[in-house]
Amino acid sequence: MERYYKKWFYLLVLPAVLLFVFVIGLPFVIGTIYSFTSWRGTYFAGGTLSESFVGLENYIQAFSDEQFIHSMIYTTAYTLVAVVAINIVALSFALMLGRIKRGVGLYRTVFFLPNMLGGLAMGFIWQFIFQVVYTDLLFSPDGLFHVEFLRFMTQDTTKALFALVIMTVWQSAGYMMLIYISGLNSIPGELYEAAEIDGAGPIRKFFTVTLPLLMPSITIVLFLTLANSFKLLDQNIALTNGDFNTRLMALQILRTIQDKTPPNYGVAQAQAVVFFVIVAVISLFQVSLTRRKEVEY
Amino acid sequence: MKGSVFFRKRVVRAILYIGLTALALYTLMPLLFLLLNSFKGQAEIIRNPLAPPQNFTLEYLIRAYQEIHFPKALGYTVLITLFSLAFIVLFSSLCGWAITRHKSRASTVIYLVFVAAMLIPFQAVMYPLMNLMDRVGLKNIPGLIVMYTGFGLSLSIFLYSGFFKSVPRAIEEAGFIDGANIFQTFFLLVFPLVKSTTVTVLILNGMWIWNDYLLPYLTLGTSESRTLVLELFYAKMTAGQFGNPWELIFPAVLISVLPMVIVFLCLQKYFVKGVSEGAIKS
Numbered sequence: 147m148e149r150y151y152k153k154w155f156y157l158l159v160l161p162a163v164l165l166f167v168f169v170i171g172l173p174f175v176i177g178t179i180y181s182f183t184s185w186r187g188t189y190f191a192g193g194t195l196s197e198s199f200v201g202l203e204n205y206i207q208a209f210s211d212e213q214f215i216h217s218m219i220y221t222t223a224y225t226l227v228a229v230v231a232i233n234i235v236a237l238s239f240a241l242m243l244g245r246i247k248r249g250v251g252l253y254r255t256v257f258f259l260p261n262m263l264g265g266l267a268m269g270f271i272w273q274f275i276f277q278v279v280y281t282d283l284l285f286s287p288d289g290l291f292h293v294e295f296l297r298f299m300t301q302d303t304t305k306a307l308f309a310l311v312i313m314t315v316w317q318s319a320g321y322m323m324l325i326y327i328s329g330l331n332s333i334p335g336e337l338y339e340a341a342e343i344d345g346a347g348p349i350r351k352f353f354t355v356t357l358p359l360l361m362p363s364i365t366i367v368l369f370l371t372l373a374n375s376f377k378l379l380d381q382n383i384a385l386t387n388g389d390f391n392t393r394l395m396a397l398q399i400l401r402t403i404q405d406k407t408p409p410n411y412g413v414a415q416a417q418a419v420v421f422f423v424i425v426a427v428i429s430l431f432q433v434s435l436t437r438r439k440e441v442e443y
Numbered sequence: 444m445k446g447s448v449f450f451r452k453r454v455v456r457a458i459l460y461i462g463l464t465a466l467a468l469y470t471l472m473p474l475l476f477l478l479l480n481s482f483k484g485q486a487e488i489i490r491n492p493l494a495p496p497q498n499f500t501l502e503y504l505i506r507a508y509q510e511i512h513f514p515k516a517l518g519y520t521v522l523i524t525l526f527s528l529a530f531i532v533l534f535s536s537l538c539g540w541a542i543t544r545h546k547s548r549a550s551t552v553i554y555l556v557f558v559a560a561m562l563i564p565f566q567a568v569m570y571p572l573m574n575l576m577d578r579v580g581l582k583n584i585p586g587l588i589v590m591y592t593g594f595g596l597s598l599s600i601f602l603y604s605g606f607f608k609s610v611p612r613a614i615e616e617a618g619f620i621d622g623a624n625i626f627q628t629f630f631l632l633v634f635p636l637v638k639s640t641t642v643t644v645l646i647l648n649g650m651w652i653w654n655d656y657l658l659p660y661l662t663l664g665t666s667e668s669r670t671l672v673l674e675l676f677y678a679k680m681t682a683g684q685f686g687n688p689w690e691l692i693f694p695a696v697l698i699s700v701l702p703m704v705i706v707f708l709c710l711q712k713y714f715v716k717g718v719s720e721g722a723i724k725s
Contacts (some may be wrong), residue, residue: 147616151545154625159553160539162534162596170560173572180571187574216597239466246459253709256467259474262707262714264654264701266672270679271473271690277514278492279476316470321718328719366722376563380656383676398655411570422567429562438559 156312181205181415183336186408187214204416216391217398218424220307224377224394228311232371233364235319238328241356254327258322265317269384272313276300276385300385306392318374322367329357329363365436372432376425395421481507481694483488488689507694510533511674520670523584524652527591531648532641535596539603540629540663544612554604560597565657573661587662591655595648602721607633641718646717671699 183198184191192198208214237375238259260268276299277432283289283332285296311395332354333364341351388401399417464578465608467534480488481504482496541549578584581589610633659670669677677696682688
């Protein structure tokens with residue numbers, strides 16, 4: 147048997163490995179090398195590749211670029227707010243659905259539906275909602291309630307961050323809810339009964355039984371929401387297109403090459419490498435942190 | 444005493460249903476706007492965004508249909524999504540199977556590299572990748588399929604190899620003894636057993652490939668062949684220079700999301716299963 151698998155092993159993994167090397171491996175290595183050169187997209191400013199090494203020049207430029215620094219801060223702020231908001235809403239959905247019997251499927255479908263529709267397409271609709279419905283109807287001085295903060299949300303750096311949060315909570319809470327639901331379903335009922343016999347109320351039960359046993363799901367949801375928030379692009383383009391200083395990092399990397407002529411791909415690539423390092427470090431750090439908090443039963 | 448507990452439970456349940464219904468309506472609200480405003484002219488949309496259309500007309504829908512070259516764009520999107528998914532399932536299931544069945548240094552390294560690659564954001568590779576694709580003449584639809592397959596592999600191999608570990612080898616051994624070759628063994632005996640993972644792989648990859656904007660934008664750009672999302676983007680960007688043409692955007696968004704809504708409503712059971720299981724396995 148072993149020999150049989152061994153004989154065919156390389157043939158079976160070959161297509162996947164080749165594609166991976168071609169699409170991710172090679173570009174990743176090339177990209178990292180190019181981030182130390184004066185790459186201009188189709189040529190090198192210094193002549194050949196070996197003549198174009200500029201050391202840390204691109205990284206220094208990236209970190210002294212106000213727009214890039216701003217996009218890092220902006221992305222971090224957005225991620226913090228969005229991760230907390232999405233998690234609270236998703237967990238509330240899951241807990242509420244866990245306590246009813248009839249209609250669970252219908253509510254679940256409705257909450258999940260926005261996730262199916264593209265970030266760009268729905269971003270255009272939300273842009274309309276923020277620009278017309280929020281601004282002129284609901285929250286205008288002669289609207290339902292006058293809330294100035296909720297008006298012209300796509301035309302202000304801080305407000306646009308919350309506009310993005312409102313939209314992404316709407317779009318991804320249903321997805322994360324599904325993960326929380328399957329986490330809640332895997333908690334054995336006897337544990338709740340035991341807690342009840344010991345005299346624990348609903349709040350006590352939530353903190354001593356539900357939350358600790360939900361840690362694996364929380365790990366996954368945190369991982370997904372952190373990564374998704376950091377990499378968010380479509381909604382950013384659709385809502386503000388980065389105007390009014392609202393570029394997240396993904397959009398900044400895309401626009402760096404359009405900001406200057408000739409486009410400086412070397413700097414954009416250096417930003418992309420920084421972006422990779424941040425995403426990787428945060429993801430690994432978060433996973434190891436929450437893994438430690440998981441309990442066994 | 445017993446009566447009051449019973450009463451309290453009913454009150455709690457009523458509050459839950461009211462809360463959930465309110466949240467469901469809030470969730471559906473943007474889609475309701477989308478529907479209502481797809482049949483109105485610009486002035487009416489701005490004046491009365493929440494009201495139903497005064498005169499029901501398909502005029503705007505038809506214009507949007509032509510403007511975004513709907514049949515063609517839909518065809519490309521379907522083509523790209525289906526081919527990418529087929530290749531992802533084929534290559535990642537074979538690879539996942541091979542690395543769980545044959546334990547060696549090579550298989551461990553391959554597995555770890557695929558898992559680690561999940562941390563690489565697309566932005567980190569996109570510029571060199573586009574350069575590479577351009578050089579080999581793949582900055583086109585077949586190239587998109589190649590790239591989506593490449594990007595879909597990591598997660599899929601991870602999911603498949605997790606599941607293959609729990610599939611007993613006895614069935615495969617019986618197959619070999621009966622003289623089946625490696626492909627017969629895999630496709631006839633093993634592959635049907637991992638159907639639930641295949642569903643997860645299809646759903647998770649299908650959702651992002653269908654709705655993806657950046658990769659088609661970089662690859663196809665302003666060329667003739669565009670995906671639905673890309674058509675939508677250009678419809679908004681080109682007309683948007685003179686203010687937002689909502690009378691075009693609403694119907695265009697409506698028809699471009701409709702196919703996905705239909706697919707979702709028909710297969711929602713699988714979507715729910717796919718997402719939940721995908722999360723548990725990772």
